[in-house]
Amino acid sequence: MNTTDILGKFLLDSSPVSCEPYGNGHINSTFLVTTEKGTRYILQRLSEEAFKDVPALMENISGIARFLDAKAKAEGTPCHVLPPVETLDGQTYVHVTEAGADAAAGYYRVTPFAEHSICLEKPESDEDFYQCAIAFGTFISELADYPAETLHETIPNFHNTPDRYRIFHETLERAKENPELAPRVEAAKNEIEFVLEREERAGLLQQLRDSGELPTRVTHNDTKLNNVLLDDETRKLLYVIDLDTVMPGLSLYDYGDCIRFGAATAAEDETDLSKVHCDLHLFEVFTKGFLESCKGLTDLEIKLLPEGARTITLELGVRFLTDWLDGDKYFATKYPGHNLDRCRSQLALALDMEIKREEMKEIINELSGN
Numbered sequence: 001m002n003t004t005d006i007l008g009k010f011l012l013d014s015s016p017v018s019c020e021p022y023g024n025g026h027i028n029s030t031f032l033v034t035t036e037k038g039t040r041y042i043l044q045r046l047s048e049e050a051f052k053d054v055p056a057l058m059e060n061i062s063g064i065a066r067f068l069d070a071k072a073k074a075e076g077t078p079c080h081v082l083p084p085v086e087t088l089d090g091q092t093y094v095h096v097t098e099a100g101a102d103a104a105a106g107y108y109r110v111t112p113f114a115e116h117s118i119c120l121e122k123p124e125s126d127e128d129f130y131q132c133a134i135a136f137g138t139f140i141s142e143l144a145d146y147p148a149e150t151l152h153e154t155i156p157n158f159h160n161t162p163d164r165y166r167i168f169h170e171t172l173e174r175a176k177e178n179p180e181l182a183p184r185v186e187a188a189k190n191e192i193e194f195v196l197e198r199e200e201r202a203g204l205l206q207q208l209r210d211s212g213e214l215p216t217r218v219t220h221n222d223t224k225l226n227n228v229l230l231d232d233e234t235r236k237l238l239y240v241i242d243l244d245t246v247m248p249g250l251s252l253y254d255y256g257d258c259i260r261f262g263a264a265t266a267a268e269d270e271t272d273l274s275k276v277h278c279d280l281h282l283f284e285v286f287t288k289g290f291l292e293s294c295k296g297l298t299d300l301e302i303k304l305l306p307e308g309a310r311t312i313t314l315e316l317g318v319r320f321l322t323d324w325l326d327g328d329k330y331f332a333t334k335y336p337g338h339n340l341d342r343c344r345s346q347l348a349l350a351l352d353m354e355i356k357r358e359e360m361k362e363i364i365n366e367l368s369g370n
């Protein structure tokens with residue numbers, strides 16, 4: 001099937017006239033589609049490496065979109081998620097079993113393009129980052145009464161850090177035995193040592209979740225700044241996007257992933273590690289917005305916010321390292337060694353967060369009045 005045939009199966013307002021690669025996501029293949037009437041849509045081929053059950057994933061997204069839309073209507077407020085565009089036969093995706101001349105096989109979906117929006121790779125002002133905090137804090141709050149038991153786990157154990165370590169160990173052993181991958185083990189020996197030294201502590205949040213001391217909530221699980229769209233004029237929240245990983249999880253990972261990405265002084269793949277730090281001013285700006293908007297956080301959740309930031313940063317370092325050792329199968333990479341560079345930058349950031357733990361705690365105590 002070709003791209004035009006695929007798009008022809010969705011209820012667009014008129015015929016598509018162009019379809020171009022778009023955005024900076026690491027997982028799905030994303031395209032910007034424009035129709036004869038000038039209406040724009042996002043077409044995505046979902047990563048089958050990441051998502052093993054796309055129908056279940058789309059059921060999650062439709063359910064969340066319906067729920068938040070009903071809530072917004074009842075409260076007379078704007079809805080901050082975009083529902084999928086349906087196909088002619090009422091589905092939310094098209095499954096292409098045979099590749100066409102310009103389209104790979106796989107699962108495709110269409111979403112309305114958010115006009116007059118901006119998507120940032122780093123905050124351009126404190127207010128941008130504050131809005132990101134409001135976006136994800138409100139998202140968790142509004143989903144507090146969502147029937148969590150109806151959600152499918154789109155990636156099992158997605159933010160189960162001990163399980164990420166288990167996969168890392170398995171991959172490391174396989175890489176050592178594989179002549180093609182063994183040089184990658186040697187290249188990453190310092191990073192391997194770094195993550196092994198931290199393995200025990202990295203399991204703390206999962207232990208507290210398992211024991212029930214930390215509440216499981218419906219969370220977004222991929223809270224990068226570029227998964228929020230702001231209004232290009234008011235710079236206020238327009239949409240939370242990338243709902244593929246909405247599942248039961250810990251608020252601390254959602255909070256932490258925003259800090260990891262948005263409060264970092266360098267890009268996720270910065271190679272000059274002397275530039276990689278956690279900016280405590282941005283940390284404070286974000287934490288203020290999150291505490292204001294994420295209602296009902298427990299004292300333990302608030303106390304462990306710095307641990308959330310450090311743990312998810314270390315976890316992502318472990319995931320990039322694992323993908324490097326596995327031959328770069330999961331994350332889209334732009335050059336050989338990209339995953340190892342990303343790993344190094346994340347581990348440098350996690351180390352900086354360890355150094356700044358006490359300062360972070362003080363900021364949180366000030367903000368929460370403890």
Ligand code: ADP
Pocket residue numbers: 022023024025026027028029030042082111112113114115117119226227229241242243244
């Ligand atoms: P991935 O899982 O690969 O990150 P995303 O769903 O986040 O995929 O989409 C990738 C990028 O495409 C986003 O970061 C954003 O820039 C852009 N994008 C996605 N959906 C929309 C939309 N509905 N309107 C405008 N831009 C979008």
Ligand code: GN1
Pocket residue numbers: 024025026027028050221222224227242244245268316
């Ligand atoms: C991926 O899909 P995207 O690019 O928003 C990944 C996240 C990582 C992130 C690192 C489903 O997010 O878990 O934190 O890359 N998403 C998935 O940039 O694995």
Ligand code: MG
Pocket residue numbers: 025026226227242
């Ligand atoms: Mg994304």
